[in-house]
Structure formats: C-alpha cells, structure tokens
Amino acid sequence: MYKYLIILLLLTHAAYAQDVEFSKDHFGNDKDGLKAALRELKQGDEWYLNDPPRYEQALPHYLEAQKFNANNAELNLKIGDCYLHSGYKPRALAYLQKAYKLNADVDPRIHYLLGRGLHLNAKWKEAIVEYKAAQPAAGGKNTAAFMTNIRKKITECENGQKLMQKPSRVFIDNAGPGVNSPYADYGPVISADESVILFTSRRNNSTGGQNDPETGGFFEDIYQSTRTSTGWSPARNLGAPVNTEGHDATVGLAPDGQRMLVYVEDNGGDLQESNLRGATWGKPQKLGSRINSKYHESSAAFTPNGRNLYFVSDKEGGLGSRDIYQIEIEGRGPAQNVGSVINTPYGEEGVFLHPDGKTMYFSSEGHNSMGGYDIFKSVLENGKWSEPENLGWPINTPDDDVFFVISASGRHGYYSSFRDDGLGSKDIYQITFLGPEKPPVLSQEDQLLASRAQPVKEALLAPPVPIASAQVTILKGVVTDEATKQPLEATIDVIDNQRNEVIASFRANAQSGRYLVSLPSGVNYGIVVRQEGYLFHSENFDLPSGAAYSEVVKDIALKKLEVGVKVVLNNIFFDFDKATLRKESTSELERLQKLLTETPALRLEISGHTDNVGNAAYNKDLSQRRAKAVVDYLIGKGIDKGRLTFAGYGDTQPVAPNTNKQGRQLNRRTEFKVTGK
Template sequence: MYKYLLAFLLLSSAAQAQSVEFSKEQFSSNKDGLKAALKSIKLGDEWYQNDPPRYEQALPHYLEAQKFNSENAELNLKIGDCYLHSGFKPRALAYLQKAYQLNSGVDPRIHYLLGRGLHLNGKWQEATAEYKQATPATGTKNTAGFTQDIQKKIKECENGRKLEARPIRVFVDNAGPGVNSPYPDYGPVISADESVILFTSRRQGSTGGEKDPESGGFFEDIYQSVREGKSWGPARGLGETVNTAGHDATVGLSPDAQRLLVYVEDNGGDLNESNLRGAEWSKPRQLGSRINSKAHESSAAYTPDGRSLLFVSDKPGGLGGRDIYKIEIEGRGPAVNLGLTINTPYGEEGVFLHPDGKTMYFSSEGHNSMGGYDIFKSTYQNGQWSAPENLGWPINTPDDDVFFVISASGRHGYYSSFRDDGMGSKDIYQITFLGPEKPPVLSQEDQLLASRVQPVKETLLAPPVPVATAQVTILKGTVTDATSKQPLEATIDVIDNSRNENIASFRANAQSGRYLVSLPSGLNYGIVVRQEGYLFHSENFDLPAGAAYSEVVKDIQLQKLDVGVKVVLNNIFFDFDKATLRKESTGELERLQKLLAETPALRLEISGHTDNVGNAAYNKDLSQRRAKAVVDYLVTKGVTKDRLTFAGYGDTQPVAPNTTKAGRQQNRRTEFKVTGK
C-alpha cells in the first residue's frame, strides 16, 4: 500500500510542478538578481542562437542564470541542449528531465532530446521509448532523414543493450598528471613498446598563447612524454618547428617513434610528416596531393614497414561521410578505398594499424555502434579485411569513442575520454586488457561416513587463463661504435630471407643510437645493421606464423674494418648435418660479396664453428666443410681465391656456454675474420 501511495504522491508532485518565469512578478524582492540573471540569459542566447550555435560559450551564462532560478523549463532545456553538444553529454539528462517535468510542451524536440540524454547515460530501453515519441520540428524539410536518424538511434540502443550485457574484462585508468592537465588532452599515439607517447593538448602555454575564437579554447599543440617506470614523465611541447600559432594535432606515429604524422588546417585539413633527428623533430612536410586533397584528411597510420599509409578522408567518391583508404607513400598509384566491409554510409575515423601489420583498429558511426563513434577491430586475412568487431563495453560508450591505439603486446590500449576521475576536461586513459575470466576454483569434498572426524578434501585449482597477445616480435636496443661506444645513426634493413627481399629500412636515432623494429610473425627475417665506414652486423629471427609476442633487446656494436676483427654471419644457413647452403643464405652471401668488391685489398678467413654435442673430430670436419662451401660460393661470384681462406674449428672456440640451448645455438655459427686490408 505504501509504494502505491508514494507513486501517487510523486505523480501529483510532477503534475503540480510549474515553470517559474524570469519576471518581476516572480522576483519582486530581488530585482538586482533578476536583472543579472536576465543579462546572463541574453549573453547565452547570443551564442545559442548563433549560426551555427556556440553551445560551449552559451553554457556558462545559462548556468549562471540557473543559480538564480532553477525552476524555469526553457532554461533547463537550453542547458540540457548545450550539454548534449559538450564534452560532458551525460550531464544533459537531469536538466532535460526537469524541463519536461516543469512543462511537457517546452519544445517540440523534447522527446528527441530526452532520448539523447537517456541514450548517452546508457538507459537503452527508456531512450528507445522517447525516440519512438519524437517528431520532427515544425518546418523540417527532410522528414525522411529525421526518420532514418531515429531508426538508427533505436538500433544503437539495441546494440548497446546487448554489448553492455557482455562486458569485456579491462581496467581503465587515468594516464596521470605527466600527460593530463586541467585542459583537453587527447589523440594519443605511442611507440610499439610504450616507451614514448605523443598527444594533442589545448592547455595553457601553447605556442603563440592565443585562443581559438570559434571554440574559446587554446589552439592545439603536440606534446611528448617518456615513460618513467610505471608512470609517464612530465610532458613537453615539441617546439616551434612542429607547433605553430594555429592548430597542430597528432595523427599517427611509426612503431619506432621516429616518424610523426601531423594534422594541420591547411587546404581544409591536411596530413604532414615530421621526422625525429636526434632529440629534435623536423619541420613537418606536406605528404603530397596523392594523399591530401581539397577535402578533409583527418587521421592516418603507418604500416609496420613504413612504406604505406592508411588514412581517412571525406573526398568525393567515397562510400560515406569519411572513408579509410590505403596508399603507398612513395608509389605512383592512387589511394585505394578499403571497401564496404570496412567503410559504411556513415563516418569512419581514427584509423590505427597494429605493428603486426594485419590488425586494424578504427572508429565508425556504422556497423553495430552503440552510439556515435565506436572503436572496431578488423583483421587482414586471405587478402581481405574481416568483418569489424566492436571492442565492446566499457571501452565503447554511447558517446564518441575515437583515436584508439594499442601497444605491440596487445596488453594496453590508449584513448581519450571524459570521465569522473578526469583532471578537469578530456583526459587520456590507459586500458589494460585482462583476457578471459579465470574459471572459479573448485573445492570437492567426499561425502564419507559421519563417523569420520574430517572429510577428505581435494582442491582442484583452475588452470591459469592466458591473456591473448599479438603475434609480433619487437627488436630494440642501441647501435654504437664498438671502440668509442658513441651512438651511431645506422641503417637497419629488414630482409625476408625466403625471398632475399628488403622489406623495410629504418634508422637508429642520431643522438641516442636507439632503434626499434617490429617483426610480424610468419617470416624468416634477416636483420642487417650497416653504417658507412663499418663492417655490417647481421641477426636472424625465424618467426613462424602464430609466434606469440616477445620483446628482444639487442645492443649492437659496429666494428670498423681492422685486421683481426671478427663478424658473425647470422643469416647463413645449412641443411641439417650437411655443408649444403640453403637458399635463405643468399642475401648474406651477397652482402659479403659486395663487401669484398668494395674493398679490393680486403682478405678474409671464413670459419665454421659447432657446439660440443657429438664427436669432436666429426664436428671439426663438418665446420670446415661448411666454411669451404661459403668460400666456394664467393669464388663462383668472381672473388679470387688468394683473398680467401677457410677453417673449421668445431667446438674449440665457443662464444657462449654449451650448457643451454641458447648457448649451443650461438656456438653453431659461421663467421669471418679480417686477415688483411
């Protein structure tokens, strides 16, 4: 009985609520307060009624008037409408509900606006009910477009209800004060190993110090932070070579954090590229008319080899508002639209390609979005992109979720969001993916005779649930001079050994010597580090398809060409227990041949080495035959015999302990020694 009485009283209260007007009759005892409130409303209306409306500028004036009179239906509606067009959209609902309570006919759009407020607060069924009552405003010419919009939003609510019922297991944590400020911070891009983050901020102290007259906020600048332990260090601006007095925003970053894609407002919105030279970023250069057009190019991502670009544009001929395209940066062909599997009749935005080279993340207003832009994932398989998969709740929300990036390990993602624990405005957040839920621990007790003092108890521990990781290996470290230990801006070539093809080239940082190379699983890679005036250094990574994520730190010391210097040829391969060179050795042999051709006086000893497994005499003979095979190959390519000698040392010159598998592998090697120059 009590709950029915309470419901009746609430309904009666709602029925009796009336809008209180800003009039002398209502506020005869506070004329000064009324005058100030009316002035605030007038100032707000000037922005609200602007074409286009300036909601963010209007809102503070309306909120000031609200302090004087919170019971006016029209003012509550305007505040709610302003919040719907702000970064704090969920706050709109309370004001819209109050406006409707005070006057159900306050505005012809009220059911639509209530639907939006409920939708943005994840109240899926209530929002759907309001959308179904919404009607187009008087004078609306495109009623078909309005109906289509309503149907789409109802579908989004249904998507949201389903996705929220199956939340994914993640932690979402504020990235901290090193990155975030009381001003808007967004657009994070990261190096593959999460050691560096760059982002866009509209904070005080921007280059030029001016504010955008349209938004009222500071102009955008680009900032960089370096990881310090588990936290991000204090961010610093990139300087006036990159940041201008206008808007400069992050778009994409190469896996090694040496190349940065920058958005500028030229020509309607273009993409530029800046390169890291030592500790300074170069002045951004235009990417050219094959990528930039008179339309709006808003976001982009490098492929892992750095040779191609995925980018977003609303240029004519697309499938929707904005589409995702792919193009070879240094090629001549046109950009290729990724097609209907990815692009929809609505907008796509914020494209990012994982360092594995086959997993793409992007935002879309289409597919099964739960509202605005949602973040999706698609995988390149058998020559085509898979159907996009919504990343799910709570990463995606009813509001726009855009510009998501993820580490090479696949463990951490980054994006910007408005949340209650923010530092004052939009902040950058780190998402930690926890993987599938671990099954509960089962406890089984035997049902034995009651006369037993204690039952026999068996505890079955649930097996650990591994977190899915990306199929990519990160190779990183520093390149230095072997003698002086000074960093070198060496070139790192990535070779597909099976095809003897150079598939990517990178440079170590000129100041630090640091390098980072992303190696997607599925190939036998040769890594060649070279610098003019030094002998080349090679490494080998045979990564079968499906190989799990790993990070390898390899500091490389390049040696100058001096008598007595030894270099291991890590990309020379033989058939098992034979001295037959495999075809994957071709690239390494050609590099050795080139070295001899460029240095006519150079003389080398080619040597073979084994581990200590097996008969020592046999190992020595096998190692000698393998060294001779290399010499024979070089002679067939025109190198004279008097410049080459060969030797087999078997297991007599180990470079690592033979007590481990890794050590024995290092000892099984072919190398050369400079005997004359």
C-alpha cells in the same frame, strides 16, 4: 478529509512542477538578482542562437541564470541542449527531464532530446521509448532524414543492450598527471613498446599563446612524455618547428617512434610527416597530392614497414561520409578504398594499424555501434579484412569513442575520454586488457572439516587463463661504436630471407643510437645493421606463424674494418648435417660479396664452428666443408680466390657455454676474420 488531502497533494505537486518565468511577478523582491539573471540569459542566447550555435560559450551564462531560477523549463532545456553538444553529454539528462516535468510542451524536440540524454546515459530501454515518441518538425522538409536517424538511434540502443550484457574484461585508468592537465588532452599515439607517448593538448603554454575564436580555448599543440619507473614523465611541448601558432595535432606514430604524422588545418585539413633527429622533431613535410586533397584528411597510420599508409578522408567517391584508404607512400598509384567490409554508409575515423601488420583498429558510426563512433577491430586474413568486432562496453560508450591505439603486446590500449576522475575537460586513459574470465572448476581433492562426517566439495578457481598476445616480436636496443662506445645513427635493414628481399629500413636515433624494429610472426628475418666506415652486423629471427609476442633487447656494437676483427654471419644457413647452402643465405652472401667488391684490398678468412655435441673430428670436418662452401660461392661470383681462405674449427672456439640450448646455438656459426686490408 481524504478528498481534501488528495487535493492538497495535487496542489503541492503542481506548485513544485510550476514553470517559473524570469519576471517581476515571481522575483519582484529581488530586482538586482533578476536583472543580473536576465543579463546572463541574454548573453547565453547570443551564443545559443548564433549561426552556428556556440553551445560551449552559452553554457556558463545559462548555468549562472539557473542559480537564480532553477525552475524555468526553457532554460533547463537550453542547458540540457548545450550539454548534449559538450564533452559532458551525460549531464544533459537531468536538465532535460526537469524541463519536461516543468512543461511537457516546452519544445517540439523534447522527446528526441530526452532520447539523446537517456541514450548517452546508457538507459537503453527508456531512450527507445522517447525516440519512438519523437516527431519531426511540423512542415519540415527533412522528415525522411529525421525518421532514418530515429531508426538508427533505436538500433544503436539495441546494440548497446546486447553489448552491455557481455562487458569486456578491462581496467580503464587515468594516465596520470604526467600526461593529463586541467586542459583538454587527447589524440594519444605511442611507440610499439609504450616507451613514448605523444598527444594533442589545448594548454595555456601553446606555441602561439592564442585562443581559438570558435571555441574560446587555446590552439592545439603536440606534447611528448616518456615512460619512467614511476609512470609518465611531465609532458613537454614540442615547440617549433612542429608546433605553430595555429592548430597542430598528433595523428600517428611509426612503431619505432622516429616518424610522426601530424594534422594541420591547411587546404581543408592535410596530413604531414615529421622525423625525429636526435632529440629534435623536424619541420613537418606535406605528404603530397596522392594522399592530401582539397577535402579533409583527418587521421592516418603507418604500416610496420613504414612503406604504406592508411588514412581517413571525406573525399568524393567514398562509401560513406568518411572512409579509410590505403596507399604505398613511395608508389605512383592512387589511394585505394579498403572496401565495404570496413567502410560503411556512415563515417569512419581514427585508423590505427597494430605492429603485427594485419590488425586494424578504427572507429565507425556504422556496424553495430552503440552510439556515435565506436572502436572496432578487424584482421587481414588471406588478403581480406575480417568482419569488424566491436571492442564492447565499457571501452565503447554511447558517445563518440575515437583515436584508439594499442601497444605491440596487445596488453594496453590508449584513448581519450570525458570521465568523472578526469584532471581536465578531457583526459587520456590507459586500458588494460585482462583476457577471458577464468571459469570455476571442482577441485579434485576433498576438503575435510572436523565438524562434518562427510567430506565437502569446494569450488575452486581454475588455473589462470593465458591472455592471447599479439603475434609480433619487438627487437630494440642501442647501436654503438665498439671501440668508443659512442651511439651511431646506423641503418637497420629488415630482410625476408625466404624471398631475399629487403622489406623495411629504419635508422637508429642520431643522438641516442636507440632503435626499435617490429617483426610480425610468420617470416624468417635477417636483420642487418650497417654504417659507413664499419663492418655490417647481422642477426637472425625465424618467427613461425603464430609465434606469441616477445620483446628482445639487443645492443649492437659495430666494428671498424681492422685486421683481426671477426664478424659472425648469422644469416648463413646450411641443410641439416650438410655443407649445402640454403637459399635463405643468399642475402647474407650477397652482402659479403658487396663488401669484398667495394674494398678491393680486403682479405678474409671464412671459418666454420660447431657446438661440442657429437664426434669432434666429424664436427671439425663439417665446419671446414661449410666454410669452403661459402668461399666457393664468393669465387663463383668473381671474387679473387687469392683474397680468401677457409678453416673449420669445430668446437674449439666456443663463444658461449655448451651447457644449454642457447649457448650451443651461438656456437654453431659461420664467421669471417679480416686478414688484410
């Protein structure tokens, strides 16, 4: 009896695992259904066997045929193969496993395909077993390349095992319906303060309204959304002239959100730049032959000062299939490969430079990738890039993870991914970095319980561990006319006071007057806001090395040149308790000299002011000597002394309360007043 039971079980298993053909022998009672299924198979094969294969178009036909017959090994293998070439690669595994179960000899590639399916589902150990069982095609000419690929895939699985054991502490959340749609949404770029996001999408309201003949989807267009108190606003299509009837994709955005880098399918793939004037993005302009070539330039990022560009190209002479290059935009020299610390023998992509000016994020198929492209981080220290650090699981996955950007604060990152909670085929996600885990510590106090004779020690969580923040300050606000309150398209110069050098220039938005400046730590900055017909306005930000991230909102009202108008010179510096001008004052003094030279009738009073700390008489004398030092400098530069007077007011004209450090700092100042014009 037992023997017959074993035979019955084996027969039952064999029946379940039988490879069922699409034939009259199996489906003679449903001729119409068989006919329809064969038609779907034929249509699917036309796409699948195309050169190159059109997996996305073949898949829906195969899935329809599979509804009729779910137990055909070859069909399950084809469905799995199609999924391996789609955005939903992990779905391939179930079909590939079924194909193998139905017929272990279904295809010579079966072990490799199973390895890929397991790999993409983070089943590292099982994937390694299948990769090791994979064999190159019989009589094939690329055996060496195949085995090299197998070894790399095994290494990726080993990397994945290690990285998954120490996952990154993050939340990954869908960016929501304001940004995402039922269509593919990807390639996000953000302003430094996360107030604006632009991205690429294949929606049905694309500018050309046409379908891509290669993929069947709509052509790419660029969309924009702004952050509100409740999330992202409904994204709007930028329209012409940014979007055209062809493919238009986001690549990069300057920290202030006023300059955008665009990818267009021209000359093999080129980079262009569009500038924001008011609320309208201008027609993208080519970046020139020093950046674009006959090869494929696919992604790029501005440095915070807007003067340099990092970009990706597959041009000849690189270290791998795609490399990252750096170039001075207005210079004359050729682009420079960033070197072998960053670039590998494989592909690099999706370069992004953090607003701190020294931290690069990029994707790579090399280094310790766990599969496809992983996102890495490297820091420029003493002129050299640090060893790239994998951002880890679950940010990185066994599939391609590309085009990652991060806010100036370092708190939020953005990228696109295929996930189960997606609203469409591909969605944009926000990553929230949580920082290091808080270790448990024993409380110093005993917890007394009435039922115990002895006190019980209770393990309590340690105080919160501070999250390491980026070393950058974001200065933003609105520039207006002081009298009319109307916004001004002013120029904002960023000066390194120590070197007396303008290191960056930006413009406030023509319509809103809004501006944003990224200031990496480690520099004494002079900020000068200027507009024709107005007196300049200056601010000072002395940011020591290691200064943590902060956002400063500073609205600036420019004053027209009128008698009686006062302007504070925030970048005039003196030695402590002396009237000796420091060299960091040079840029501000030169601006004042230029103002007097360009306006020959202008007459000024230079005044010094102090807080109320110390002896009033001494403060007045010190403030007067400092004002005189400025006048003496200007006279020494050729300004007629009859146009200048000086005065020391000590603590008699405060502009803020002397009750706190910030107020006293504001009261210690040098300013000028227009006495004639």
